[in-house]
Amino acid sequence: MYCKCGSLEEARLVFERITHKDVVAWNSMIVGYAMHGLSDVALQLFDEMCRLGYKPTDITLIGVLNACGHSGLVREGTYVLLSNLYAKANNWEGVAKVRTMMRDGGVEKEHGCSSIEVNNRVHEFVAGDSWHPRSNDIHMMLEKMNVWVKAQGHTPRTDTVLHDLGEEEKEKSLGVHSEKLAMAFGLISTEPGATIRIVKNLRVCSDCHDVMKLVSKITRRAIVMRDRNRFHHFNNGSCSCGDYW
Numbered sequence: 001m002y003c004k005c006g007s008l009e010e011a012r013l014v015f016e017r018i019t020h021k022d023v024v025a026w027n028s029m030i031v032g033y034a035m036h037g038l039s040d041v042a043l044q045l046f047d048e049m050c051r052l053g054y055k056p057t058d059i060t061l062i063g064v065l066n067a068c069g070h071s072g073l074v075r076e077g078t079y080v081l082l083s084n085l086y087a088k089a090n091n092w093e094g095v096a097k098v099r100t101m102m103r104d105g106g107v108e109k110e111h112g113c114s115s116i117e118v119n120n121r122v123h124e125f126v127a128g129d130s131w132h133p134r135s136n137d138i139h140m141m142l143e144k145m146n147v148w149v150k151a152q153g154h155t156p157r158t159d160t161v162l163h164d165l166g167e168e169e170k171e172k173s174l175g176v177h178s179e180k181l182a183m184a185f186g187l188i189s190t191e192p193g194a195t196i197r198i199v200k201n202l203r204v205c206s207d208c209h210d211v212m213k214l215v216s217k218i219t220r221r222a223i224v225m226r227d228r229n230r231f232h233h234f235n236n237g238s239c240s241c242g243d244y245w
Contacts, residue, residue, distance in 0.1 A: 003032030
């Protein structure tokens with residue numbers, strides 16, 4: 001439970017307090033480290049487990065192999081990837097055709113949303129949200145974040161915006177991604193120095209990933225984000241994934 005909530009330190013504390021560890025406890029910890037991208041620690045635990053005489057199970061091997069693959073709907077995926085390839089090539093006519101095929105076939109691309117828990121209440125955001133009661137404060141913080149990261153040399157990755165927009169519109173679109181909104185809300189709603197924990201239903205985009213690294217450095221805050229693929233631990237300008245996810 002702690003691993004899946006992003007609280008790896010608490011998970012390890014519970015693990016260490018178990019006097020007689022069985023294979024389930026070892027598996028939980030190994031898979032937890034693998035889930036968070038800490039493969040070296042997972043392998044160390046696996047070695048220790050084998051040295052102590054425990055017999056690995058199939059779950060153990062899943063953790064050791066860091067199996068991050070997720071079962072998905074192939075047909076819906078092959079459409080989305082094709083649409084993205086057309087968009088990367090600025091072939092907007094191709095994008096329109098694929099999206100028409102998706103619509104006619106009843107296929108819908110999942111919309112991104114990010115959530116954050118503050119004071120035992122979960123707040124959910126989608127890109128461009130303005131419904132939140134503290135929307136004005138959130139967008140003011142977004143503007144501050146934009147100034148901070150640009151002062152650190154950040155250039156918005158507008159190539160990740162797969163829509164037929166001008167550069168200025170693409171930059172604005174990037175600025176209100178759901179994970180940035182959740183992070184801005186976390187910054188204005190929690191005590192200085194407190195860890196910010198965010199969950200996103202899709203893969204975090206490369207621009208948001210870069211911004212989170214810089215914000216963790218500027219604010220001296222730890223940011224833990226779980227996207228569809230894995231956990232990301234942002235600390236002092238770097239991420240546990242090593243920029244590979």
